[in-house]
Amino acid sequence: MSKKVLLMGKSGSGKTSMRSIIFHNYVAKDTRRLGATIDVENSRVRFLGNLVLNLWDCGGQDMFMENYFASQREHIFRNVEVLIYVFDVESRDIEKDMHYYQDCLEAILVNSKNAKVFCLIHKMDLVQEEMRHRVFEARLNELNTRSEPVKITAFATSIWDESLYKAWSSIVHSLIPNVKLLESHLQNFATICEADEAVLFERTTFLVISHCTKMDNTDIHRFSKISNYIKLFKMSCSRAQAQFKSMEIRQADFAAFIDVLTANTYVMVIMSDLSIEPSATKMNISVARKHFEKLEVSHIAR
Amino acid sequence: MPQSLDDQYSLGDSIVDMGGGDGIDDPVQDNRPRILIMGLRRSGKSSIQKVVFHSMNANDTLFLESTNIIIKEDFQSFIDFHVWDFPGQLDFFDPTFDTNAIFGEYGALIFVIDAQDDYMEALTRLHDTVTRAYRVNPNLFFEVFIHKVDALSDEYKIETQRDIHQRTTDELADFGLEKVSLGFHLTSIYDRSIFEAFSKVIQKLIPQLPTLENLLNILCANSGIEKAFLFDINSKIYIATDSSPVDIQSYEICSEMIDVIFDISEIYSKRTSTRNDSGMSQSIKSAIQPTTDETASDASSLVRLHNDMVLYLKGVNRFLALVCLIPSDNLEKHGLIDYNFQCFKQAITDVFDLKRLSIERRLEEDIDDDDISI
Numbered sequence: 001m002s003k004k005v006l007l008m009g010k011s012g013s014g015k016t017s018m019r020s021i022i023f024h025n026y027v028a029k030d031t032r033r034l035g036a037t038i039d040v041e042n043s044r045v046r047f048l049g050n051l052v053l054n055l056w057d058c059g060g061q062d063m064f065m066e067n068y069f070a071s072q073r074e075h076i077f078r079n080v081e082v083l084i085y086v087f088d089v090e091s092r093d094i095e096k097d098m099h100y101y102q103d104c105l106e107a108i109l110v111n112s113k114n115a116k117v118f119c120l121i122h123k124m125d126l127v128q129e130e131m132r133h134r135v136f137e138a139r140l141n142e143l144n145t146r147s148e149p150v151k152i153t154a155f156a157t158s159i160w161d162e163s164l165y166k167a168w169s170s171i172v173h174s175l176i177p178n179v180k181l182l183e184s185h186l187q188n189f190a191t192i193c194e195a196d197e198a199v200l201f202e203r204t205t206f207l208v209i210s211h212c213t214k215m216d217n218t219d220i221h222r223f224s225k226i227s228n229y230i231k232l233f234k235m236s237c238s239r240a241q242a243q244f245k246s247m248e249i250r251q252a253d254f255a256a257f258i259d260v261l262t263a264n265t266y267v268m269v270i271m272s273d274l275s276i277e278p279s280a281t282k283m284n285i286s287v288a289r290k291h292f293e294k295l296e297v298s299h300i301a302r
Numbered sequence: 303m304p305q306s307l308d309d310q311y312s313l314g315d316s317i318v319d320m321g322g323g324d325g326i327d328d329p330v331q332d333n334r335p336r337i338l339i340m341g342l343r344r345s346g347k348s349s350i351q352k353v354v355f356h357s358m359n360a361n362d363t364l365f366l367e368s369t370n371i372i373i374k375e376d377f378q379s380f381i382d383f384h385v386w387d388f389p390g391q392l393d394f395f396d397p398t399f400d401t402n403a404i405f406g407e408y409g410a411l412i413f414v415i416d417a418q419d420d421y422m423e424a425l426t427r428l429h430d431t432v433t434r435a436y437r438v439n440p441n442l443f444f445e446v447f448i449h450k451v452d453a454l455s456d457e458y459k460i461e462t463q464r465d466i467h468q469r470t471t472d473e474l475a476d477f478g479l480e481k482v483s484l485g486f487h488l489t490s491i492y493d494r495s496i497f498e499a500f501s502k503v504i505q506k507l508i509p510q511l512p513t514l515e516n517l518l519n520i521l522c523a524n525s526g527i528e529k530a531f532l533f534d535i536n537s538k539i540y541i542a543t544d545s546s547p548v549d550i551q552s553y554e555i556c557s558e559m560i561d562v563i564f565d566i567s568e569i570y571s572k573r574t575s576t577r578n579d580s581g582m583s584q585s586i587k588s589a590i591q592p593t594t595d596e597t598a599s600d601a602s603s604l605v606r607l608h609n610d611m612v613l614y615l616k617g618v619n620r621f622l623a624l625v626c627l628i629p630s631d632n633l634e635k636h637g638l639i640d641y642n643f644q645c646f647k648q649a650i651t652d653v654f655d656l657k658r659l660s661i662e663r664r665l666e667e668d669i670d671d672d673d674i675s676i
Contacts, residue, residue, distance in 0.1 A: 029492065125361065160361050196570075222569045233562040240551040243608035249563055250602045254570045270570055 002044070002052040003175050004079050008104055009086030010097055011036060011060035014122045017159055018086070019043070019057055022168050022205055027235060028159045039064055040076070048202055048209070048264045050296070051176060069103050077111035082171060084118045089135065089156075090126050098146055105150055117152045118171055119143050125158040132156060165231075166224035169208040178295075179210060185295060187212045190269075193284045196254070197270040199223060200261070206231045209265065215272065226268065230258065248278065259285050262293045334376075335383045335507040336407040340431060341414030342424050343368065343390030346449045346491070350414065351375075351387050353491045354500050354537050360491040377537075378621075383409070383507070405435040410443040410503050417462050417488075418450045425466065429473045436482055445485045445503050446470065452490035459488055494554045501539045510653050514542035517649050522546075525642045526632030528611075531556050532650075533623050535564070541622070556625040559613050563603045606630065616643050618650055 007015045017031035023045045037059035045053045058068060058076070068076045085104065091097055101119075108115050121139050124132055136156040143154055155167035173179060182200065189212075190198035196215035201208060208223045219225070230244075237244040246259040254272045259282070261267040267288075269281060339347045349363035355377055373387040386404075405411070413431060415424045432444055448466055451459050467486050474482055485506075487499035505511055518530050522544045529552050531540040538557045601617035612633050614626045624646070633639065 128365070160359070217569070219569050225569065226566060229562045229565045233558055236555055236558040237607060240555045241609070242555070242611060245606040245608050247562075247605045248603060249566060251567050251571055252601075253572055254567075256566060256570060272572075 001050060001177070002054050003081040004054045004056065005082045005084065005171075005175075006076070006080050007055060007057045007084050007086070009060050009122075010088060010091060010100065011062075013060060013086045013088040013091070014159065015057055015060065015086050016041070018120075018122070018157070018164055018168075019055060021159055021164065022207070023055070025204075025231075025235060025238075027232075031159065036061065039067075047172065047205070048176065048296070053172075053175070065100055069107060073107055074111060077107040080108060080112040080115040081175060082116050082118065083108055084120060084171065086120045086122050087139070089121050089123050089139070098142075101143075102146060105147060109150065116174055117147070117150055118167070119147075119152050119154040120157045120167055121154065122157050124156045124163065125160045162221060162224040162228040164224075165207060165227040166221060168205075169224060169227065172202070172205075172207050173209065176209060181295065183210045183212065185292065186210050189284075189288050190214060193269055193281060194271070194273060194276060195269045195281075196272050197268075199226070199268040201227065201230075201266040201268065203260070203264050203266055206234070206266070215270075250274075250278070255281075257281055257285065261285070261289055262296055264296065265292065336386065336409035337383060337503070337507075338386045338388065338404070338409065338411045339414065340388045340411060341390055341447075341449075342416070342427060345390060345414045345416040345419075345424065347390065347414050348373075348387055349491055350447070350449070350489070350496060351385060354496060354539070355385060357536070357538075363491065383504075401434060401438050405438040405442060407439075408441065408507075410445055410507060411435055412445045412447055412503065414447045414449045415466065416450050417448045417459075418453055421462075421466065425469055425473075428470060429477075432470075432474065432482060432484075433477055433479060436479060443483055443485070443503070443506050445487065445499070447487050447489045447496075447499060449489050451488045451495075452492045463488055494550070494557060497538050497557060498550065498553060500537070501541070504534075504539055504541060508541060510657070511542060513653055514650070515545055517646060517653075518542060518544040521642060521646045522626075525626075525639045526628060528627045528629060530624060530626040532618070533557065533560055533625055534621055535560065535617075535623050536621065552627055556613065556627070559603075559605055559615060559625060560623060563601070563615060567601070604633075614639075616647075618647050622650070 007019060009015050014031075016034050016037050017026075017028075020026040020031055020034060021028060023043070037057055039059055041057040041059070043055045043057065045055060047053050056076070058064065083104070085101055087097055087101075105117070108117070121136055124136070127135050136154075140154050143152060153170070155163065155170070157163045157167050176182070186198050186200055189195075191214075197211065197213050197217070199208060199211040206227045208227060211223060230247075234244045247257070249256040253274075254270060255274060255278060256271075257267075257269045257278070259267060267285060269285065271281060339351060341347050346363075348366050348369050349360075351373075352358040352363055352366065353360055355375070369387055369389045371389060375385045375387070377383055377385055411431070413428050415421050415428070428446065435442055435444075446466065448459075448463055451462070454462065463486055470484065471480075474480065474484075485502065487495070487502065489496045489499045508514070514532060518532065521527065522530050527544075529546060529549070530544050531553065532542045533540050533556070538560055540553065540557075601615065601623065603615045605613040607613070610630045612628045612630050614628055614633070616624045616626075618624055624643070628639070
């Protein structure tokens with residue numbers, strides 16, 4: 001099953017950088033080496049095995065933009081499942097950005113009216129920390145009014161922290177067809193394990209697919225943080241010519257297990273009852289493995 | 303194959319003794335080693351200090367303001383030491399500054415040179431600093447950090463280091479100061495090199511280093527461990543390792559492991575963690591969290607890698623953690639390795655207790671002496 005994802009925005013706003021980090025294992029600072037995207041770069045990313053994301057990374061220079069809206073209009077904007085529009089928060093010419101954005105929405109409304117629209121206010125790291133929230137709110141308000149009648153979802157992002165993972169997790173989440181089913185099975189699994197929390201990650205990108213929380217945690221950004229931490233750690237493992245396999249953490253008041261679940265997923269289990277032997281949890285994970293594999297296979301058959 | 307450490311460590315009393323003997327000359331006074339960070343303005347001194355001791359993200363150092371007074375900080379760890387961050391524009395050889403008070407203490411002077419800039423001016427300043435400081439305190443360790451090398455190519459890095467080394471030693475030789483202990487390090491805050499360099503500096507200041515190395519060697523030999531690092535948790539500086547050669551990659555992966563483990567722990571641990579993520583001073587932090595001892599010392603984590611190696615982390619005390627690389631076959635006798643860890647932990651505690659005891663004893667003697675004189 002292939003889903004078309006359009007990645008648009010002004011030239012230099014960071015589209016290719018974020019795509020490289022999420023899907024091609026780039027480290028944030030390596031994105032400096034990336035050149036400008038010429039015309040459209042297509043990449044197909046296998047996600048969760050049977051779901052293929054067809055990413056259209058559209059170069060944002062004026063010449064190309066005009067082209068998309070004119071001669072390539074239908075080719076570009078047809079059958080779009082998700083439109084991701086990236087705004088550079090430091091952009092000098094906001095009016096022009098908005099103008100292109102609205103043209104884009106117009107084309108989407110005509111050619112694929114069910115597409116979901118995500119706006120990313122990018123390069124937030126350049127704004128001082130105290131100001132970030134206010135800047136984002138202001139932009140969001142403007143975008144909401146400008147996007148009428150389309151409902152948009154907006155995120156403040158930066159490639160230098162976990163906010164990028166939060167945004168992409170929620171984008172990907174909206175694309176997975178059987179996510180409800182996965183969620184309910186994960187729920188069962190967590191109950192059986194007596195876990196505080198169970199989280200399902202995609203294997204290569206480490207984006208959060210689904211989670212189940214039994215015990216409240218104050219940190220609402222924790223999943224995207226963990227995605228970010230683990231991904232960085234995986235990369236440093238491969239720099240040292242070793243591949244990351246699994247992880248076990250035991251502290252005085254909790255234990256965490258991160259392990260492979262299926263060919264396409266990792267699972268993280270958080271336990272606070274330390275009287276439960278670690279091997280029992282590991283056993284539960286390995287038993288669940290078959291079950292979740294079956295779930296994925298049955299989905300392909302459909 | 304792993305074997306029990308029982309015998310080795312019970313014989314080990316004599317080994318442990320070595321550490322306490324050669325303490326610092328003047329324990330009654332402020333006996334903390336002092337690390338002075340100096341260099342021209344904008345060479346990156348405060349950034350280094352923030353990244354290493356406050357776990358600040360390297361990218362956030364862009365927002366740091368320039369330092370204009372001497373910042374003195376206590377850093378409480380396995381050994382307590384001071385870090386003094388000097389403003390670059392300050393002429394500390396101004397007669398109003400007390401050079402004796404600044405350079406007189408036991409410690410190390412780190413001179414930071416911006417490698418991306420023309421470094422001639424920095425070199426003049428370095429020579430000046432070294433000659434003056436050496437006159438005051440010939441026991442000071444001088445360390446030159448050739449900093450911001452992340453933007454340089456490998457070839458250029460080596461060339462720069464060679465050039466700086468050559469010029470500095472020539473200059474010092476002209477003044478008849480060949481004997482000054484000078485270390486050169488290529489550093490950058492964007493990778494692990496700054497931690498590695500700091501590790502080397504701190505290791506020079508630890509009198510117990512040979513003992514610690516010895517303990518690690520024994521542990522490695524008997525538990526089938528390939529490489530072991532004793533880390534300071536807060537700064538990710540390694541204070542000792544076994545005597546097999548250090549491979550920068552294994553150091554990096556071990557310190558990344560500490561990062562990821564403590565980052566995740568910070569999220570799920572209900573108690574306040576030992577790590578500080580804000581800019582709060584270390585001493586304040588540890589003052590308000592005296593009970594974290596248990597948290598860190600109970601920590602035990604492992605990461606399995608595909609090449610049949612296991613990274614194993616064990617908390618030693620509030621400040622220290624042991625990180626080992628073990629082939630996964632050797633981990634089968636898990637219980638025995640854990641037991642060996644316990645022995646090791648006890649030995650480490652003994653080493654540091656011994657030093658504290660000797661200081662206390664000398665303090666008591668001093669008081670007794672006073673009594674007599676009265």
